[in-house]
Amino acid sequence: MPERNIVSFNALISAYSRYHHLAHWAFHLFAQLQTESIRPNGLTFTSLLNACSGIKNQVLGSMLHSQCINFGFLYDVCVQTSVLGMYLNCGVLDCAEKVFCYMHDKDSVAWNTLFFGYLENGKTVEGLQLFGTMLRTGVVPTNFTYTTLLSACSRLRDHLSGKLTHSKVIVSGTAPDLPLYNALLDMYSSCGDSETALKIFRKMKKPDLVSWNSMISGYATNGDGEMAMRIFIQFGQSSRFTPDEYTFAATISAAGALPAAEYGIPLHGQVEKVGLGVSVFVASTLISMYFCNGEVESAQKVFINVLDKDVVLWTEMIAGHCRIGNAESSIKLFHGMLQEGHKADEFTLTSALSVCAEVATVRQGEMIHSLAAKTGYSAEMTVCGSLVDMYAKIGNLAAAEVMFSSVTMPNLICWNSMLGAYGYHGKSEEAFTMFNDILQHDLKPDHVTFISLLAACSHCGLVNHGLYFWNYMKETGLEPSLKHYSCMITLLSRAGLLEEAENVIMESPLGVECLQLWRILLSSCVSKGNQIIGIRVAKQVLGMDAEDSATNVLLSNLFASTGRWASVSEIRRKIRGLMLEKDPGLSWLEVMNNTHVFSSSDHSHPQYDEIRAELHRLLGNLTQSEANQFILDAEAVEVGSSLH
DSSP: OOSOOHHHHHHHHHHHHTSGGGHHHHHHHHHHHHHTTOOOOHHHHHHHHHHHHHHTOHHHHHHHHHHHHHTTOTTOHHHHHHHHHHHHHTTOHHHHHHHHHHOSSOOHHHHHHHHHHHHHTTOHHHHHHHHHHHHHTTOOOOHHHHHHHHHHHHHHTOHHHHHHHHHHHHHHTOOOOHHHHHHHHHHHHHTTOHHHHHHHHHHOSSOOHHHHHHHHHHHHHTTOHHHHHHHHHHHHHHOSSOOOHHHHHHHHHHHTTSOIIIIIHHHHHHHHHTTOTTOHHHHHHHHHHHHHTTOHHHHHHHHHHOSSOOHHHHHHHHHHHHHTTOHHHHHHHHHHHHHTTOOOOHHHHHHHHHHHHHHTOHHHHHHHHHHHHHHTGGGSHHHHHHHHHHHHHTTOHHHHHHHHHTOSSOOHHHHHHHHHHHHHTTOHHHHHHHHHHHHHTTOOOOHHHHHHHHHHHHHHTOHHHHHHHHHHHHHTTOOOOHHHHHHHHHHHHHTTOHHHHHHHHHHSTTOTTOHHHHHHHHHHHHHHTOHHHHHHHHHHHHHHOTTOHHHHHHHHHHHHHTTOHHHHHHHHHHHHHHTOOOOOOEEEEEETTEEEEEETTOOOSTTHHHHHHHHHHHHHTSOHHHHHHHOSOGGGOOTTOEEO
């Protein structure tokens, strides 16, 4: 150009500032502008500050801030707002707050910038407080303000504040735009109010892909997989949009609780058809879905087919094997992930620690604790809770207490973990004290809290305390789940209150067809030798599933405990005729940092012959009377129990 001026410089600076990888050219032009003695204006600084925001370079941003002051733009609202946004994007909240305080003319853009910045930096509560201050100063909220506020309510799962915000939108007469509609959908879905979300969705004239994804994800998160599938089908029939990876991820998550053959496999086929099978995001949900349906081989195939595996995908495999009780594979995958060069995050560490807790592997748990401390994740609440749980379950309650006491401000997850540790070890008094501490810290007990309390009462046989917490939970509006009922049935039946336990099952909303609860009661009938209730309970279960192996075995044991050997023989003939077997029991042995799993009738271990010979030798050292103390059922004994 024969003659360059501030307009031409600003045009180029603004263009380069929009792209992070070209931001350095914007600063190069700014330097050239100064060498040519051209005075920058407000637009120049606004563009450059936006570039600093994009690349999150606070040093350059602070230098530009000084230049703004030197060139007399201290009170320019547009420049000040850009300075404010730069500090917020760089995470320097104290500087941002100072800039905001010195602004003379705070318009809605400045308020919205600070408001949004608080949320992006995790200061959700402060953001909500700022909104109240904004209203008191007379600033009129915009659609962006309401959208940001609803996002805050969604993050906090604050249904009441979300509804109040919605009412303010209606009263203000503001015509909601598409982002505001989507924020309303997300807020109601996140707060579990899918019904209201659906009403809003149906009012939308032209929902976009984000709207559809919010509805599918909302139903999936709230456990209504069938409704999520209906929305997905409706989306395919009436929408002009093509499903993206978020659409498929939400739909597949919803299908996790539904039969894989009917829902999951066809969805997987669609994913492959549109070329999203290699997407790590979609693959992780496919793996989770297959594990939920017990399709381990299918999950493994999805994992293998993704070439560029990240820590999320590895974590899903580790957690999946943990959920189905395959601890050995979980540990191997965890070490495999580390060997591949991936760094474990808080979710990976939590899953790995859960495995160690379940199989009580001391050395593995301590090694993972060291890794968590080394990477700085041991201070994370979820990891801390898992460490407390792990140490409690490997028998080291003192270490669990030390871990808990090291947390400055524990959240409910940590409190629940320590409460569960006391319950697991039968420390009822400590558990009750912990519960009072939770209340004193203004925390609201959740389902997990009461599971731990009921478990503690069950371990110690404290029926009255258990009934107190059972009623307390109901009074707070929490509906008992299967785990709560299991604890309650165990508590009552262990105390010999078999009829009371039976009544609880009959009156439960889970229905009389809940096999797990009846089995717990039947097991107690066996230990108490109560044939009358035991036979009645067994008939109830066998009426639902005549081939239920666990019930047949328990009924056989009930007759054996009362000397009815003819009935025992009859049931065992029935078991053999139906080819029923007990589910193989498992036990673990940790040797040289390797976890070996014992199971019955497995000959796959490379040292099987040596193990079998050693078992024979040990058995031979027992006298006949000693052997009889251990061998109670000759038909059930198999010397070939082995390691794999």
